[in-house]
Amino acid sequence: MTTSGAPGVVVVGGGQAGFSVASTLRASGYGGPVTVFAAEPHLPYQRPPLSKKAHTDHDDLRVSLVPETFYRERDIDLRLGDDVVALDPAARTVRIRSGLSVPYAHLVLATGARNRPLPVPGADLDGVHALRSLDDALAIGRALTTARDVVVIGGGFIGLELAQVARARGAHVTVVELTDRLLSRALSAEVESHVRERHERAGVRVLTGTAVRVLEGSGRVERVVTSGAVLPADLVVYGIGAAPRDELARDAGLAVDDGVLVDEQLRSVSDPRISAVGDCARHPHPHADGPVRLESVQNATDQGVLVGRRIAGQASAPYESLPWFWSDQGDIKLQIAGLRAPSDDVRLTVGDSPERLAAYAFRDGLLVAVETLNWPAEHLAARRLLERRTPVTASDLTGTTLGALARARRAAEVRA
Amino acid sequence: MPTVIFQLPDGTERKVTAASGTALMQAAVSNGVPGIVAECGGNASCATCHVYVDAAQSESAGPPNDVEDEMLDFTASERRPTSRLSCQLQLSDALDGLVVHVPEEQV
Ligand SMILES: Cc1cc2nc3c(=O)[nH]c(=O)nc-3n(C[C@H](O)[C@H](O)[C@H](O)COP(=O)(O)OP(=O)(O)OC[C@H]3O[C@@H](n4cnc5c(N)ncnc54)[C@H](O)[C@@H]3O)c2cc1C
Numbered sequence: 001m002t003t004s005g006a007p008g009v010v011v012v013g014g015g016q017a018g019f020s021v022a023s024t025l026r027a028s029g030y031g032g033p034v035t036v037f038a039a040e041p042h043l044p045y046q047r048p049p050l051s052k053k054a055h056t057d058h059d060d061l062r063v064s065l066v067p068e069t070f071y072r073e074r075d076i077d078l079r080l081g082d083d084v085v086a087l088d089p090a091a092r093t094v095r096i097r098s099g100l101s102v103p104y105a106h107l108v109l110a111t112g113a114r115n116r117p118l119p120v121p122g123a124d125l126d127g128v129h130a131l132r133s134l135d136d137a138l139a140i141g142r143a144l145t146t147a148r149d150v151v152v153i154g155g156g157f158i159g160l161e162l163a164q165v166a167r168a169r170g171a172h173v174t175v176v177e178l179t180d181r182l183l184s185r186a187l188s189a190e191v192e193s194h195v196r197e198r199h200e201r202a203g204v205r206v207l208t209g210t211a212v213r214v215l216e217g218s219g220r221v222e223r224v225v226t227s228g229a230v231l232p233a234d235l236v237v238y239g240i241g242a243a244p245r246d247e248l249a250r251d252a253g254l255a256v257d258d259g260v261l262v263d264e265q266l267r268s269v270s271d272p273r274i275s276a277v278g279d280c281a282r283h284p285h286p287h288a289d290g291p292v293r294l295e296s297v298q299n300a301t302d303q304g305v306l307v308g309r310r311i312a313g314q315a316s317a318p319y320e321s322l323p324w325f326w327s328d329q330g331d332i333k334l335q336i337a338g339l340r341a342p343s344d345d346v347r348l349t350v351g352d353s354p355e356r357l358a359a360y361a362f363r364d365g366l367l368v369a370v371e372t373l374n375w376p377a378e379h380l381a382a383r384r385l386l387e388r389r390t391p392v393t394a395s396d397l398t399g400t401t402l403g404a405l406a407r408a409r410r411a412a413e414v415r416a
Numbered sequence: 417m418p419t420v421i422f423q424l425p426d427g428t429e430r431k432v433t434a435a436s437g438t439a440l441m442q443a444a445v446s447n448g449v450p451g452i453v454a455e456c457g458g459n460a461s462c463a464t465c466h467v468y469v470d471a472a473q474s475e476s477a478g479p480p481n482d483v484e485d486e487m488l489d490f491t492a493s494e495r496r497p498t499s500r501l502s503c504q505l506q507l508s509d510a511l512d513g514l515v516v517h518v519p520e521e522q523v
């Protein structure tokens with residue numbers, strides 16, 4: 001461990017957000033000790049590819065965010081396979097599994113989220129998998145080499161991505177979703193119907209409004225019994241949402257409400273020497289009514305940057321990065337910029353090819369969020385305009401696209 | 417194995433070697449080259465892996481593909497005729513010695 005005498009920054013969690021904090025601290029000139037405790041044995045890695053490709057061997061290098069030398073060169077003490085089991089805000093220490101206590105000047109919680117367990121009998125049979133970690137993905141990738149009948153429980157992003165991976169491997173794939181829509185929390189109904197249609201066209205069977213009752217089989221899963229049918233299955237993957245890993249904070253008496261509660265500088269509302277970033281943090285955001293908890297790479301990265309800079313002593317504005325997200329489901333590229341509320345007014349536009357769609361969401365007459373299908377340029381244009389808070393009304397978009405608007409405005413800026 | 421030289425905005429250089437077929441973005445990230453953010457991990461979703469290919473070699477690197485071409489209009493640093501998204505540029509032996517410039521801003 002780095003020894004400069006004084007305690008430095010301790011980061012709990014070696015994922016996307018923890019990595020962002022540690023690398024930003026050094027990039028911003030922080031010279032004190034930086035220690036990252038990472039429960040998993042792998043170098044910090046990207047999760048998005050896990051559900052978009054079927055990894056069958058240890059492809060660590062391709063998902064690792066950066067190689068091991070990165071940490072050494074920057075004197076970041078990365079403790080892989082070492083988890084923090086308790087924290088003591090009064091003493092400013094964390095306790096790690098081996099019993100050791102480590103002091104901190106500032107603590108950053110970047111513990112991420114865990115999958116909600118599948119609450120039905122048979123969920124512990126062989127052949128039933130959840131997907132969060134690299135190890136989960138490797139196990140699913142191996143199972144897919146022989147699986148014929150795959151049942152995906154949960155029509156969210158991870159489930160739908162995996163459904164297409166399984167289809168590409170030639171399996172029969174059924175997605176079972178409890179509510180009457182796919183991606184019901186994240187996506188407008190207007191775009192959802194197109195996503196569903198494209199999955200069905202790609203040969204995925206989609207059963208919405210269907211509850212899974214029980215998984216059956218002797219040792220290994222053989223069938224999924226739903227409210228409507230019995231589905232043969234030799235591989236079941238479920239993705240029914242995630243819950244923040246906020247128990248360290250809760251046990252230490254910090255304010256927690258489905259995520260560690262933080263202020264607009266991402267400091268715990270209970271203790272200014274503790275920050276929380278990424279999937280485990282619930283934070284105020286100018287685009288949301290109340291505090292939100294977002295599960296995305298953008299959110300984890302940008303929050304890590306803000307906290308790293310702040311601790312390094314750089315001036316920091318309140319956290320207000322534009323939320324954005326992408327999901328690749330086979331040939332379906334879905335991207336979201338901004339935060340849509342259920343009451344927003346949504347207008348659907350078809351792009352220059354029928355494969356391309358954009359849904360613009362307006363609140364009080366102004367554009368607040370954009371969902372696109374297979375149209376990355378329109379997504380990027382949306383991000384540029386929303387980030388700069390350029391007001392866009394529905395009539396600005398009559399007969400044109402955001403891309404065209406953004407190009408015109410850029411050209412005007414250059415002329416001015 | 418082709419070698420690529422990244423010229424950074426601060427005037428320094430990073431030399432990187434990677435197997436043919438590797439995306440230029442991957443070669444940068446695996447070697448910790450700063451300034452190639454690659455938020456989407458190479459899925460042509462983010463435009464944070466923007467580079468300028470050295471003008472003399474721009475032709476051998478080839479033009480951007482259609483989706484990339486559209487995305488390049490919205491990069492954080494200005495688009496130039498030699499702009500590419502490095503996740504869409506596959507290295508090959510023919511590109512040995514390629515020089516690329518990393519822009520000031522990616523996000
Ligand atoms: C399969 C999958 C696909 C995804 N696809 C996309 C996508 O396409 N686009 C997108 O924007 N987002 C996607 N996401 C979401 C994105 O990966 C997460 O939002 C992001 O990883 C959150 O970063 P984080 O650092 O907060 O959490 P994580 O990356 O989950 O990292 C948290 C780490 O902390 C460790 N940890 C927890 N508790 C402790 C402890 N007490 N001590 C030590 N270590 C601990 C955990 O082991 C974990 O490794 C996907 C997620 C998954 C699972």
Ligand code: FES
Nearest residue numbers: 458462463465503
């Ligand atoms: S890495 Fe995202 S577009 Fe290249």
